[in-house]
Amino acid sequence: MKWLRGMMLNHMPLMITCRQFEAFLLAYLEGELPEKQRLVFKLHLKVCRECRDYLAAYRRSVEVSKRAFEDPDRPLPDAVPEDLVKAVLAARNES
Numbered sequence: 167m168k169w170l171r172g173m174m175l176n177h178m179p180l181m182i183t184c185r186q187f188e189a190f191l192l193a194y195l196e197g198e199l200p201e202k203q204r205l206v207f208k209l210h211l212k213v214c215r216e217c218r219d220y221l222a223a224y225r226r227s228v229e230v231s232k233r234a235f236e237d238p239d240r241p242l243p244d245a246v247p248e249d250l251v252k253a254v255l256a257a258r259n260e261s
């Protein structure tokens with residue numbers, strides 16, 4: 167991964183595209199990105215809602231598959247996800 171870090175540090179601008187975000191998402195989640203690039207990622211997350219949703223969905227799917235593996239007999243939760251409720255409430259407060 168050394169070549170990758172060097173490449174990113176030298177050529178990646180402060181703002182990255184959604185395509186770049188997606189390409190390096192795994193390295194980000196596994197903590198393989200250097201601090202500077204993590205900041206760039208967080209910056210993109212702040213400004214890009216689509217990537218926020220993408221990351222949230224990705225994390226959720228990882229979590230769900232982990233849980234399913236731990237307890238295959240566990241019933242699926244039927245409650246509305248808390249962050250969805252918060253998002254709806256926040257949207258209502260904005261108008």
Ligand SMILES: [Zn+2]
Pocket residue numbers: 183184187210214215216217
């Ligand atoms: Zn994006």
